[in-house]
Amino acid sequence: MTDAAELRRRTAELLAANPPATTDRLDFLKARFDAGLAWVHYPEGLGGLAAPRSLQAVVDTELEAAGAPDNDPRRIGIGLGMAAPTILGYGTDEQKRRFLRPLWVGEEVWCQLFSEPGAGSDLAALGTRAVREGDDWIVNGQKVWTSSAHVARWAILIARTDPDRPKHRGITYFVCDMTDPGVDVRPLRQITGEAEFNEVFLTDVRIPDAHRLGEVGDGWRVAQTTLMNERVSIGGMRIPREGGMIGPVSKTWRERPELRTADLHQRLLTLWVDAEVARLTGERLRQQMVAGQPGPEGSGMKLAFARLNQEISGLEVELRGEEGLLYDDWTMRRPELVDFTGRDAGYRYLRSKGNSIEGGTSEVLLNIVAERVLGLPSEPRTDKDVAWKDLAR
Amino acid sequence: MSPESPESLAGTESPATPRSPGATARSGNPNGTDNPNGSDNPNGSGNPVGKTPDLLYSEDEEALRAAVRDLLTDQCDAPAVIARTESDRPHDPELWKALGDSMGLAGLLVPEALGGQGATHREAAVVLEELGRFVAPVPYLTSAVVATEALLACDSDAATTLLTALATGRTTGALAVPLSAGPAAPLKAVRHQDGTLHGELTGIADAATADVLLVPGDDGALYAVDTDAPGVTVTAQTALDLTRPIARVSLDAAPARRLTPDAETAVHRALRAGAGLLASEQLGLADWCLTETVRYLKERKQFNRPVGGFQSIKHRLAQVWLEVVNTRAAARNAADALATRSPDTDIAVAVAQAYAAPVAVHAAEEALQLHGGIGMTWEHPAHLYLKRAKADSIAYGTAGRHREALAELVDLQAP
Numbered sequence: 001m002t003d004a005a006e007l008r009r010r011t012a013e014l015l016a017a018n019p020p021a022t023t024d025r026l027d028f029l030k031a032r033f034d035a036g037l038a039w040v041h042y043p044e045g046l047g048g049l050a051a052p053r054s055l056q057a058v059v060d061t062e063l064e065a066a067g068a069p070d071n072d073p074r075r076i077g078i079g080l081g082m083a084a085p086t087i088l089g090y091g092t093d094e095q096k097r098r099f100l101r102p103l104w105v106g107e108e109v110w111c112q113l114f115s116e117p118g119a120g121s122d123l124a125a126l127g128t129r130a131v132r133e134g135d136d137w138i139v140n141g142q143k144v145w146t147s148s149a150h151v152a153r154w155a156i157l158i159a160r161t162d163p164d165r166p167k168h169r170g171i172t173y174f175v176c177d178m179t180d181p182g183v184d185v186r187p188l189r190q191i192t193g194e195a196e197f198n199e200v201f202l203t204d205v206r207i208p209d210a211h212r213l214g215e216v217g218d219g220w221r222v223a224q225t226t227l228m229n230e231r232v233s234i235g236g237m238r239i240p241r242e243g244g245m246i247g248p249v250s251k252t253w254r255e256r257p258e259l260r261t262a263d264l265h266q267r268l269l270t271l272w273v274d275a276e277v278a279r280l281t282g283e284r285l286r287q288q289m290v291a292g293q294p295g296p297e298g299s300g301m302k303l304a305f306a307r308l309n310q311e312i313s314g315l316e317v318e319l320r321g322e323e324g325l326l327y328d329d330w331t332m333r334r335p336e337l338v339d340f341t342g343r344d345a346g347y348r349y350l351r352s353k354g355n356s357i358e359g360g361t362s363e364v365l366l367n368i369v370a371e372r373v374l375g376l377p378s379e380p381r382t383d384k385d386v387a388w389k390d391l392a393r
Numbered sequence: 394m395s396p397e398s399p400e401s402l403a404g405t406e407s408p409a410t411p412r413s414p415g416a417t418a419r420s421g422n423p424n425g426t427d428n429p430n431g432s433d434n435p436n437g438s439g440n441p442v443g444k445t446p447d448l449l450y451s452e453d454e455e456a457l458r459a460a461v462r463d464l465l466t467d468q469c470d471a472p473a474v475i476a477r478t479e480s481d482r483p484h485d486p487e488l489w490k491a492l493g494d495s496m497g498l499a500g501l502l503v504p505e506a507l508g509g510q511g512a513t514h515r516e517a518a519v520v521l522e523e524l525g526r527f528v529a530p531v532p533y534l535t536s537a538v539v540a541t542e543a544l545l546a547c548d549s550d551a552a553t554t555l556l557t558a559l560a561t562g563r564t565t566g567a568l569a570v571p572l573s574a575g576p577a578a579p580l581k582a583v584r585h586q587d588g589t590l591h592g593e594l595t596g597i598a599d600a601a602t603a604d605v606l607l608v609p610g611d612d613g614a615l616y617a618v619d620t621d622a623p624g625v626t627v628t629a630q631t632a633l634d635l636t637r638p639i640a641r642v643s644l645d646a647a648p649a650r651r652l653t654p655d656a657e658t659a660v661h662r663a664l665r666a667g668a669g670l671l672a673s674e675q676l677g678l679a680d681w682c683l684t685e686t687v688r689y690l691k692e693r694k695q696f697n698r699p700v701g702g703f704q705s706i707k708h709r710l711a712q713v714w715l716e717v718v719n720t721r722a723a724a725r726n727a728a729d730a731l732a733t734r735s736p737d738t739d740i741a742v743a744v745a746q747a748y749a750a751p752v753a754v755h756a757a758e759e760a761l762q763l764h765g766g767i768g769m770t771w772e773h774p775a776h777l778y779l780k781r782a783k784a785d786s787i788a789y790g791t792a793g794r795h796r797e798a799l800a801e802l803v804d805l806q807a808p
Contacts, residue, residue, distance in 0.1 A: 250803075253805055254806075262807070265800070269796040269797075269799060273796065277719045277722060277723045277748045280448065280726050281718060281719050281721075284725065287447070304719070366708040366712070367707060367708075370707035370710055373711075374714060376691065376699075376702060377691070
């Protein structure tokens with residue numbers, strides 16, 4: 001069993017052999033991966049040492065202290081948070097060897113081709129078709145809300161392989177090459193003025209069967225791994241006191257006494273309390289995970305933060321008064337990173353509207369809490385035993 | 394319809410953090426808590442507020458919870474609580490004897506040297522969760538927490554003697570400060586003259602059954618007054634929450650023993666602990682409301698389907714669940730801060746009470762509404778929870794008062 005002392009020893013070895021000051025960033029990251037110190041809970045040979053996940057902090061702390069470069073996790077969040085666990089869970093040995101190392105070091109960026117114009121909350125109704133042709137699959141359809149698609153090398157993709165079966169049972173999961181000539185990525189401009197996301201049109205895209213993840217028709221189950229990890233990564237982040245959106249508005253309040261009103265004061269204090277309690281709930285969840293007792297509490301974190309971000313940023317626009325009538329910049333851009341807290345209050349107000357839609361709408365998440373946590377009856381499922389091709393659309 | 398099914402929905406967690414034996418903080422050892430988080434500082438470098446709080450329940454705490462819940466399940470059923478509310482003895486002396494004396498819970502916060510358990514606010518908070526879950530009519534919060542805390546701040550033989558007595562549970566005390574007063578409220582004192590007290594106080598929780606009152610005098614000192622002494626009249630007031638009765642206290646040359654010359658410090662400490670741990674009572678109360686309402690709505694059928702299957706109702710219950718989950722983190726944070734004497738305690742308590750008070754009211758109001766007509770009846774226990782939740786929202790300072798305190802504490806000043 002790999003313990004903390006062993007990890008410290010291995011980390012020291014890595015640092016001795018590859019001094020961060022004189023080693024190329026990418027070379028260092030590759031050496032770290034090969035030493036099993038990338039994600040210690042992954043298997044040996046795939047960047048890990050099959051160690052307890054909680055021990056990752058030991059390695060990270062040592063490396064940070066030594067000034068070692070990191071893999072810029074914000075830039076490759078979809079790869080790390082969604083593609084990697086799915087590949088690990090369902091990939092062949094060949095796929096794991098091929099994809100995980102360049103994914104982790106950041107040489108290859110990943111994106112997610114799941115949502116469609118006609119399949120949002122009802123993702124399983126998706127209509128992008130994949131048809132078998134020899135050793136390949138030919139894919140046609142349209143995906144949407146794809147962040148990072150314009151910089152991605154690979155995508156995780158779910159497509160319909162059997163329209164005659166009920167919707168959950170005719171889906172297959174693939175790895176899609178974003179450099180295929182049939183992949184057309186177009187920016188999708190949002191209410192903030194920028195295009196953080198894309199639409200992706202797939203026209204006769206050819207995917208080798210060797211790039212299928214899991215069995216044919218089993219894609220919905222495979223996708224659950226991806227989606228569970230998405231919610232964890234959206235809601236499970238640790239934040240310091242005043243570390244979220246309550247930070248900037250509190251700062252403005254302190255610095256600009258002329259903006260204060262009694263009404264805003266009451267609302268600000270209420271939201272400050274809510275934000276602090278949400279932070280404590282996140283911290284409690286983290287402690288549960290460290291103690292090896294993950295509870296259902298995580299399901300609520302995303303709901304809480306969506307509401308908080310929206311209400312706090314809305315308050316901040318109002319607090320700013322005349323300045324609240326302005327907006328920093330409507331110029332169309334294609335940012336590489338999702339930025340929830342950057343820019344001014346108006347941007348935050350608009351961007352946070354997406355927080356209750358992306359990664360599961362708040363309405364769907366409330367259903368999930370009610371059904372899976374509280375055990376209340378499921379929504380009526382009129383589509384359960386109907387072939388996908390016969391569904392209303 | 395009964396509170397005998399308190400399997401917690403929002404709190405279903407297996408025994409939590411393994412703590413090394415003796416790691417539970419003891420009073421006098423503020424740094425004794427086990428910290429499962431290593432050296433992480435969750436507050437960011439710009440906002441240091443001490444150690445990361447331990448927000449989980451230890452195995453010992455879970456064992457304590459189980460024991461208290463077993464006892465309450467046996468001895469505190471809703472019909473009996475309802476019947477007792479209109480009797481001459483709103484408190485249940487048998488239940489209090491079992492909890493306070495036999496189980497030793499009255500002395501949790503009292504050092505072992507004084508006959509107590511030498512435990513901390515973390516354990517007391519767990520007891521209060523269960524008492525809230527059953528709206529138990531016992532003077533635990535007022536005597537074993539608030540009066541005890543006041544005495545712990547006193548340095549006198551009279552205080553030590555009284556602490557030792559309260560720790561047994563056979564004597565109960567009540568702080569003679571209105572239940573509505575929060576930690577920052579101005580102290581209301583009675584006239585002190587030649588070793589006796591004169592004056593009238595109202596809204597004193599659990600005074601009618603208390604043996605001793607702790608009374609602030611106008612000379613700044615805190616005094617002990619026996620309720621059976623001459624010149625002391627305690628008259629029950631008609632309370633909104635009949636499970637935590639309140640009374641008027643008249644003192645007419647009542648003989649008084651001086652406990653400390655500094656009543657303000659003692660009362661502040663007592664009310665701060667009361668406010669902080671009340672959040673755990675509110676947590677238990679809200680958790681019962683959620684759990685019982687969910688249970689009922691899975692069974693109750695209208696329009697040929699379980700009422701709990703309607704989406705509007707599912708969403709409302711899911712919302713209450715979120716609030717209960719949040720309240721648990723806030724309440725644990727306050728209890729841990731009190732137990733470890735964290736420099737963050739004032740903020741932790743104000744946050745907990747500002748958050749938990751409206752959640753408990755919301756959970757109780759939802760329980761009543763979602764039970765439909767049956768929830769409006771005297772026979773159904775929902776009203777016990779509503780009345781307790783509403784009274785709790787005033788007890789030890791309203792949420793608004795605690796937000797006012799926060800405005801100072803975290804420098805978000807009023808206009």
